[in-house]
Amino acid sequence: MQAAIRLFSEKGFEKTSIEELARAAGIGKGTVYGYFPTKSDILHAFCEDEFECLRQELTANADQEVPILTQMVRIYMAEFMKITENREFARIFMQQTAFPRDVDLQRHLAHEDNYFALLFPLLEKAQERGELRRELELLHITGHFYGLYLLLVSAWFSGRIATEEAEEALTSLFRQALEGLQPQKPLISTTDNGNE
Amino acid sequence: MQAAIRLFSEKGFEKTSIEELARAAGIGKGTVYGYFPTKSDILHAFCEDEFECLRQELTANADQEVPILTQMVRIYMAEFMKITENREFARIFMQQTAFPRDVDLQRHLAHEDNYFALLFPLLEKAQERGELRRELELLHITGHFYGLYLLLVSAWFSGRIATEEAEEALTSLFRQALEGLQPQKPLISTTDNGNE
DNA sequence: ATAAAAAATCGACCGCGGTCATTTTCCCAT
DNA sequence: ATGGGAAAATGACCGCGGTCGATTTTTTAT
Numbered sequence: 001m002q003a004a005i006r007l008f009s010e011k012g013f014e015k016t017s018i019e020e021l022a023r024a025a026g027i028g029k030g031t032v033y034g035y036f037p038t039k040s041d042i043l044h045a046f047c048e049d050e051f052e053c054l055r056q057e058l059t060a061n062a063d064q065e066v067p068i069l070t071q072m073v074r075i076y077m078a079e080f081m082k083i084t085e086n087r088e089f090a091r092i093f094m095q096q097t098a099f100p101r102d103v104d105l106q107r108h109l110a111h112e113d114n115y116f117a118l119l120f121p122l123l124e125k126a127q128e129r130g131e132l133r134r135e136l137e138l139l140h141i142t143g144h145f146y147g148l149y150l151l152l153v154s155a156w157f158s159g160r161i162a163t164e165e166a167e168e169a170l171t172s173l174f175r176q177a178l179e180g181l182q183p184q185k186p187l188i189s190t191t192d193n194g195n196e
Numbered sequence: 197m198q199a200a201i202r203l204f205s206e207k208g209f210e211k212t213s214i215e216e217l218a219r220a221a222g223i224g225k226g227t228v229y230g231y232f233p234t235k236s237d238i239l240h241a242f243c244e245d246e247f248e249c250l251r252q253e254l255t256a257n258a259d260q261e262v263p264i265l266t267q268m269v270r271i272y273m274a275e276f277m278k279i280t281e282n283r284e285f286a287r288i289f290m291q292q293t294a295f296p297r298d299v300d301l302q303r304h305l306a307h308e309d310n311y312f313a314l315l316f317p318l319l320e321k322a323q324e325r326g327e328l329r330r331e332l333e334l335l336h337i338t339g340h341f342y343g344l345y346l347l348l349v350s351a352w353f354s355g356r357i358a359t360e361e362a363e364e365a366l367t368s369l370f371r372q373a374l375e376g377l378q379p380q381k382p383l384i385s386t387t388d389n390g391n392e
Numbered sequence: 393a394t395a396a397a398a399a400a401t402c403g404a405c406c407g408c409g410g411t412c413a414t415t416t417t418c419c420c421a422t
Numbered sequence: 423a424t425g426g427g428a429a430a431a432t433g434a435c436c437g438c439g440g441t442c443g444a445t446t447t448t449t450t451a452t
Contacts, residue, residue, distance in 0.1 A: 017438060019403095028402040030441080039439065087298075095291040098350045102283075108354055133379050136372065143347050144372055150350065151343030154294045158304055176332065176340055180376025183329050213408060215433095224432040226411080235409065 059118040068126035255314040264322035
């Protein structure tokens, strides 16, 4: 896998053939398929590991004193920055993640559940603090944020949002989500201290 | 393209080779590439046409008297029902749409702009009616709904949401978006008559 | 220690997506 | 009509992802 990532980074995913990848790793071509069912699975497995690690770290060290808006922006911006490190990796990973093949469903669901389990405590705390409506299901709230994150990444891919504009855009989207799209008078303010 | 869609539907996208597709269409293999740069472009072009048509029809005939929530749910549910007609088509189309290759950027952006132009009037009217906050940019509002739609489709792909639960889920998500995730007292009610 | 069984490794092979030099078709100026 | 040149069509060909039976290595049983 190390050889794979090195080659993918150097020459690009498409331009790297399994044969030369196997040669670089000092194994036979067929052996590769003993570890990974398809080529993109090599990349996907790598990405999943990376993100799993990143998420663990982020959610564990999340500062539960700051507003939920800030927490969510931090977590998703970290993912986003990781994404933007390599556009090609990102596309394949996001495509498989958001719209997985049926073959990958089991693995995908397990990872997602894992992720939710990391986020839920943060959201629950926010509910207790009165920052989030208590009557909403945690899954729906997570979904809401995640949907907006998908949008951000999609907009970045299509060039509508530059990398440096991303944080502002995500903050704005999340704030919209918290305050609501329709006119209303919030009971608590989320714009008490701006952002940073 | 007719031959392509027929074969793709019958045998599946992956299982249909360009060669037999060309034979079915009564042309040579190389000629296919005179019309479509890649295989998935055949499917993508078809889907784009379908959706373009569907969107035109829906937004033109949108009943601007009903709440914006209902309008948005109708529009996106129509898209969703189209999506669910063929899981395989849908995956390829959504993957390319949400995370397009750089080669397809121009075409993709044009289509998206087109789509926005269809939605904007509806949202603008809703702003005038006081259903949406006037200080929000139309692009952000569109994005918000679109992001939640992406989430719905993604959840459907991963099996978290069944086809028949989709409308309820989307309605719930959109209502959340309108009312906001944080506790507050709406100036107008979006739950005046339930849904259906 | 040895044989048999099980697991891992391998690379020749297959079918397909995509390319390109060649051929065919079409159009227009003479 | 006809010659010529551009445009379109074509299928042999290439490289790659993925398969599979042959072969080697490892494990287990006696």
